[in-house]
Amino acid sequence: MTTVAMAEKQVKMEERIVDIKNPVLSIQDLSIAYNKDKYAVKHVNADIKKNAITAIMGPSGCGKSTLLRAINRMHELYPDIVTEGKINLHDDDILKMSTIKLRRKIGMVFQRPNPFPTMSIYDNVIAGYKLNGIKLKRAERDEIVERSLRNVALWDEVKDSLMKKGTFLSGGQQQRLCIARALAFQPEVILLDEPTSALDPVATAKVEDLLVELKKDYTIVLVTHNMSQAARISDYSMFMYLGELVEYDKTKVMFTNPRDSRTEGYLTGKFG
Amino acid sequence: MKAQIELANQDNSSYRKLKDRIFFWFIVVMSVVTISPIVMIIGKLVVKGFRQFNFNFFTQTTPDTFEAMMAVSQGEIIPGGILNGITGSLLVVVLASVMAIPLGVIIGIYLYENQAKRYAGLIRSIADVLQGVPSIVLGLISYLWIVKHVTTGFSALAGSVSLCIMMLPLIIRSTEETMKMIPTSIKEAGLALGVPYYKIILRVLIPTGFSGLMTGILLAISRIIGETAPLMLTTLGSPVVNMNIAKPTSAVPLLIWEFYNDPNMVDLIWSSSLFLMGFVLTLNIISKRIAAKRRTI
Numbered sequence: 001m002t003t004v005a006m007a008e009k010q011v012k013m014e015e016r017i018v019d020i021k022n023p024v025l026s027i028q029d030l031s032i033a034y035n036k037d038k039y040a041v042k043h044v045n046a047d048i049k050k051n052a053i054t055a056i057m058g059p060s061g062c063g064k065s066t067l068l069r070a071i072n073r074m075h076e077l078y079p080d081i082v083t084e085g086k087i088n089l090h091d092d093d094i095l096k097m098s099t100i101k102l103r104r105k106i107g108m109v110f111q112r113p114n115p116f117p118t119m120s121i122y123d124n125v126i127a128g129y130k131l132n133g134i135k136l137k138r139a140e141r142d143e144i145v146e147r148s149l150r151n152v153a154l155w156d157e158v159k160d161s162l163m164k165k166g167t168f169l170s171g172g173q174q175q176r177l178c179i180a181r182a183l184a185f186q187p188e189v190i191l192l193d194e195p196t197s198a199l200d201p202v203a204t205a206k207v208e209d210l211l212v213e214l215k216k217d218y219t220i221v222l223v224t225h226n227m228s229q230a231a232r233i234s235d236y237s238m239f240m241y242l243g244e245l246v247e248y249d250k251t252k253v254m255f256t257n258p259r260d261s262r263t264e265g266y267l268t269g270k271f272g
Numbered sequence: 273m274k275a276q277i278e279l280a281n282q283d284n285s286s287y288r289k290l291k292d293r294i295f296f297w298f299i300v301v302m303s304v305v306t307i308s309p310i311v312m313i314i315g316k317l318v319v320k321g322f323r324q325f326n327f328n329f330f331t332q333t334t335p336d337t338f339e340a341m342m343a344v345s346q347g348e349i350i351p352g353g354i355l356n357g358i359t360g361s362l363l364v365v366v367l368a369s370v371m372a373i374p375l376g377v378i379i380g381i382y383l384y385e386n387q388a389k390r391y392a393g394l395i396r397s398i399a400d401v402l403q404g405v406p407s408i409v410l411g412l413i414s415y416l417w418i419v420k421h422v423t424t425g426f427s428a429l430a431g432s433v434s435l436c437i438m439m440l441p442l443i444i445r446s447t448e449e450t451m452k453m454i455p456t457s458i459k460e461a462g463l464a465l466g467v468p469y470y471k472i473i474l475r476v477l478i479p480t481g482f483s484g485l486m487t488g489i490l491l492a493i494s495r496i497i498g499e500t501a502p503l504m505l506t507t508l509g510s511p512v513v514n515m516n517i518a519k520p521t522s523a524v525p526l527l528i529w530e531f532y533n534d535p536n537m538v539d540l541i542w543s544s545s546l547f548l549m550g551f552v553l554t555l556n557i558i559s560k561r562i563a564a565k566r567r568t569i
């Protein structure tokens with residue numbers, strides 16, 4: 001709770017309302033149902049700030065993943081899904097874009113590290129280009145691989161074994177490899193769904209440091225069910241409960257002065 | 273204290289030892305019973321077939337019955353070999369595989385993608401029924417379709433169609449099972465990179481499941497390579513090497529049947545069977561190896 005104590009001093013009343021200028025993403029009255037009339041996400045409104053880490057918190061099953069996956073339309077994997085409302089990337093309606101274009105602008109990292117098991121470390125990083133049949137010169141490819149691996153602080157660890165299978169790496173290294181794979185396209189936004197929940201504390205710390213570093217160049221949306229993680233690294237936090245976005249605020253404000261009793265209950269460990 | 277433990281041990285020890293011995297011998301006997309047929313079969317084939325197993329056996333076609341009779345009456349080994357059978361089997365199996373593998377893999381992936389659809393259930397049951405159809409019936413069907421109407425005569429193609437139908441359910445099922453074992457997260461990784469779905473199937477799912485697909489295919493091949501009945505009705509047999517898919521063709525199991533019916537060629541039965549058995553065993557071992565080596569998931 002030291003984070004809370006520290007942040008408490010800085011709270012000012014005018015910070016209580018999130019007013020984000022020139023948002024990268026704008027979620028407008030978004031509702032999503034897997035089955036008819038059983039909504040997993042209900043009337044969510046939120047703007048996402050550029051070059052910041054926005055954390056989505058809430059108890060398990062509250063719709064965090066569903067909301068996150070809607071942002072690059074990975075939720076459409078389920079054929080019966082119903083999506084209402086709008087998400088804008090700058091001024092473009094995401095739901096009207098081609099998923100191929102969209103997913104190159106909005107990358108995603110998953111809960112469990114999922115490098116392609118048949119591919120080398122090198123090929124995993126460049127997979128987005130390779131699988132899409134985008135032709136690159138050897139030098140360009142080398143450059144993208146090196147840049148992406150440096151971005152995730154993995155280059156020094158793997159530069160001598162680039163042709164080894166990605167699955168030979170440790171869990172933490174695999175997850176950073178997956179982040180590098182998402183970065184290779186230089187997307188605008190990176191979505192991460194509980195990226196450290198399968199990692200040990202040391203690997204978790206590395207990924208957290210990395211995300212803080214990456215927000216200089218990218219906009220990051222992070223689902224986490226680990227409150228202290230959100231407190232440590234996020235700039236903005238959302239608290240979701242039963243599909244609703246209960247509270248959305250600057251992280252330090254929400255952790256010190258939650259407006260809603262449900263948020264307070266969650267943050268003080270009453271549930272979740 | 274120590275004495276007490278010893279006492280406790282002594283109480284049961286004779287009973288336990290007896291139980292242990294009974295189970296030990298039970299397992300030994302059962303293992304011998306299980307293994308002995310295969311050992312006896314291979315032993316018999318090696319002993320009886322080894323004499324004929326020479327260079328000519330693989331490079332020459334079948335002798336005519338007169339040559340064989342002369343050789344046997346002089347106590348020599350039978351001249352000639354089974355080259356026409358080996359090439360015929362290869363031709364028919366390759367043709368059957370060329371048809372069955374792509375079709376089977378595509379249908380298998382379709383079933384995996386559409387798990388719950390009613391249409392998928394129907395295909396699944398058809399595959400199950402197909403697996404139970406006696407192979408001679410498949411030979412008959414191919415005779416009616418291909419021999420009568422397509423090649424208007426016995427042909428390698430007709431044989432391979434009947435074998436293809438035998439391979440299909442095996443490949444369909446093994447493909448579906450293999451695909452089910454690939455974690456969805458791998459598929460999602462591809463989708464999240466904006467890769468179109470068909471490319472994910474071709475360039476992520478199939479390579480990832482390669483060992484499983486390969487194992488299924490090799491087992492299907494080893495299953496059909498010894499088939500005799502459907503070939504009798506379709507490829508008929510041929511004393512010469514034939515590579516024309518529209519012409520009658522020999523095959524190793526067909527030759528074994530022909531040798532069986534010719535008292536002068538009995539010795540060749542054993543060497544041909546040894547060859548076939550060795551081939552099938554090798555395929556099985558290779559498929560096990562692949563499965564063990566490329567278990568990357």
Ligand SMILES: Nc1ncnc2c1ncn2[C@@H]1O[C@H](COP(=O)(O)OP(=O)(O)O)[C@@H](O)[C@H]1O
Pocket residue numbers: 034035040058059060061062063064065066067078
């Ligand atoms: N594939 C699915 N089909 C039907 N319901 C689902 C599916 N995935 C998630 N749900 C439901 O949607 C709700 C939100 O799930 P999710 O977004 O995964 O929550 P979280 O990530 O916060 O744990 C849950 O009630 C869950 O049961």
Ligand SMILES: [Mg+2]
Pocket residue numbers: 064065066193
């Ligand atoms: Mg989740």
